[in-house]
Amino acid sequence: MTTRVIDNQWKLDNAAWSLPPPPQLVQSKNNSPLHSFGDYAYPKSDRLTPTYMGNNFLEFHKLYSDRSSITPKPVTIPNANKIIKKTFNREYRTLTCLGKGGFGHAFDGRRRSDNSPVVVKFLPRDRILNWGTFDGKRVPYEIEILWRLRGVPGVIKILEHFEEPDRYIYVMEKIPNSCTLFDFVMKSSPLANTELLRHIFNEIVRINVTLQMYGVWHRDCKPENIIYCKNDRSLRFIDFGSAAPVQVEDFHEFQGTLEIMVPEWIVQRRYNGEKACVWTIGVCLFFLLYRQYPFRTKPDIVKGRSNLANIAAMDKDAYHTMKQCLNGNENRRPKLNSLQYLPWLNITY
Structure with a gap:
């Protein structure tokens, strides 16, 4: 009424x-x-x-x-029909470079209106391999994925994006008191046999399981692409430039880096999304234990030969899980979901 x-x-x-x-x-x-x-x-x-x-x-x-x-005269407003176009340079400014990758550069930035810290990534148009759709427009698949996963725990949050003639720009949240997991591990004391190791590994598994539920494989899961927040020990995955939709069929193209390359891609030019994801999780666990990557060359990846000695005695359970994930026979690797229920992840000190 x-x-x-x-x-x-x-x-x-x-x-x-x-x-x-x-x-x-x-x-x-x-x-x-x-x-x-x-x-x-x-x-x-x-x-x-x-x-x-x-x-x-x-x-x-x-x-x-x-x-x-008695009839009021219309009021004329100067430039009433003029629409001010929102542009990146009008809204943000960039500071220092945070990192360079194969598909773009990331910078520390500030929003001009309130000086809030942000992270800005520039994607040159000629380097974009995967395309998607957002709001009815063609955009890099990375931008589509970030908007689709916005608000999902464990994924960096996108704030807005801009399209320019020669590049795309997207603005992300800046996590306070944070760094890459790579930098954190390299500057920390050894994590073997610690509750922190179990927490970080469990978070890496959980986020990958969540991405699978949303129909996405990251395909470049490594410590450089994970943000670690020192305040609450939470993780955020970044750099979805190699991401792809979950599919039943094998992948026949590889996007990523040598550090996380699976042996079946080198030998057969194909790989299964989930089994490759479990392999990259094993690479991350190896790095958490040794503070190095397990393989340096393609022959080492195929032969399963790492550059470090056995440290089973130092952290037996973690070492056993790592070896299972890095099994050269993809069919003998554990299922992604099963990694959440490993008994040693619940051990407290």
Whole structure:
């Protein structure tokens, strides 16, 4: 029911004809519940000034014959139709370079309106291999993925993106008191046999399981592409430039780096998404234990020969899991989901 509030001067008995017509319900173009008041359109009334209540007909005729005296003139607003286009340089500024990859560069940045810290990534158009769609427009698949996963725990949050003639730019949240997992591990004391090792490994597994549920393989999961927050020990995956949709068939193209390359790609030019994901998790666990990557060359990857000695005695359970994930026979690697339920991940100290 619609309630109309009417001023007292319209309630006079001898002016019942002067009541404004009721509002008409029209179709609104705004779907937001916060703007539901726009669903009602009030018809234009010829009486936008107080109703004439006098008894002299000549005065009434004089008043309404000269409409210019009661009709307000339209106000002209300079540049009312000029739309200021939102551009990256108008909204943000960049500071130091945070890193360079095969597909783009990341910079520390600030939002000009409130000086809030952000991370900015520049993607040259000629280096984009995977394309997707967002808001009806063709965009790099990385941008589509970040918008689709926005708000998912463990994934860096995108704030907005811009398209320029020669590049795409997207702006991400800046995690306070954070660094890459690579830098954190290299500067920390050894993690073997620690609760922190179990926590970090468990988070890496959990985020990959979540991505699988959302139909995405990261395909470049390594410590450089994981942000570690020192405040709450949470992780965020970044750099989805190699990401691909989950599919039943094998992949027949590889995007990533040598550090996480699977042996079946080198030998057979194909790999299964889940089994390759488990391999990269094993690479991450190896790095958490040794502070180095397990393989340096393709022959070492194929032969399964790492450059470090056996440290099973140092952290037996973690070492056993790592060896299972890095099994050269893909069919003998554990299932991704099963890695969440390893008994040693629940050990406390």
